[in-house]
Amino acid sequence: MSNARHLFANTALVVLVPEAEQAVSSVRARFDPSAQLGVPAHVTLLFPFMPLGAISASVVESLQALFFGFASFTTSFATVGRWPQEAYLAPASEAPFIALTRGIAAMFPDYPPYEGRHSEIVPHLTVAQSSAGAAERGAEEMSAVLASSGPVLALCTAATLLENSSGTWRVRHTFPLASPVA
Numbered sequence: 001m002s003n004a005r006h007l008f009a010n011t012a013l014v015v016l017v018p019e020a021e022q023a024v025s026s027v028r029a030r031f032d033p034s035a036q037l038g039v040p041a042h043v044t045l046l047f048p049f050m051p052l053g054a055i056s057a058s059v060v061e062s063l064q065a066l067f068f069g070f071a072s073f074t075t076s077f078a079t080v081g082r083w084p085q086e087a088y089l090a091p092a093s094e095a096p097f098i099a100l101t102r103g104i105a106a107m108f109p110d111y112p113p114y115e116g117r118h119s120e121i122v123p124h125l126t127v128a129q130s131s132a133g134a135a136e137r138g139a140e141e142m143s144a145v146l147a148s149s150g151p152v153l154a155l156c157t158a159a160t161l162l163e164n165s166s167g168t169w170r171v172r173h174t175f176p177l178a179s180p181v182a
Contacts, residue, residue: 010051010052010163010165011048011049011050011163012044012047012049012163012169013045013046013049013063013160014042014043014044014045014047014160014162015042015097015100015156015160016041017040017041017042017043017077017152017154018040019153020041020077020152021040023145023149023152024041024125024142024152027138027145028041030138031087031127031128031135031137031138032129032130032138033129033130034126034129034169038164038168039162043091043097043123043124043125044124046101046104046111048111049161050111052163052165052172055161060173063104063161063173066103066175067100067158067176067177068175068177068178069103069178070103070178071177071178071180072155072156072179073093073096073180074093074153074154075091075154075156076091076151076152076153077091077151077154078092078151078152080127084135085130085132085134085135086129086135087127087128087129087134087135087139088126088127089124089125089127090123090124090125091124091125091154092151094122094123097121097123098121098123100159101121128142158174158175159174159175160173160174161174
């Protein structure tokens with residue numbers, strides 16, 4: 001949910017990254033408006049997703065089946081990336097996030113990634129957004145955090161549907177990924 005103009009959109013599909021909270025929470029609290037609305041550290045799979053009122057039991061069942069078709073995976077976040085008004089942590093393993101996003105988009109073609117504005121899917125964990133200054137300061141602070149504490153290691157075991165019908169984001173559904181093949 002890295003696009004500030006969509007802070008009040010209805011739903012999003014994400015992979016939560018609780019292992020990153022300690023490293024990113026201070027920076028996100030100051031430089032990422034979505035953190036102030038209850039959005040935890042995450043990698044967005046699809047935002048915006050369909051309106052909450054359109055998410056029926058059959059949509060939930062379809063998402064559950066889709067996500068269970070993907071194996072859980074591990075990744076690390078050791079690199080700070082930048083766009084003009086955003087700073088983010090890049091996952092070392094992009095492929096699983098891209099596959100999840102493509103799977104959702106194939107199942108729900110009316111909701112393409114980035115609303116169809118960008119052809120490339122770039123998985124990322126936003127730490128700062130809204131202005132070039134915020135992005136620059138957030139990137140500097142995150143680089144210092146990673147230099148002192150090392151990369152964030154994460155085990156990704158589920159996708160999550162977040163919704164903000166009340167003005168703050170909350171978990172609506174959690175969809176487990178399959179256990180990795182031994």
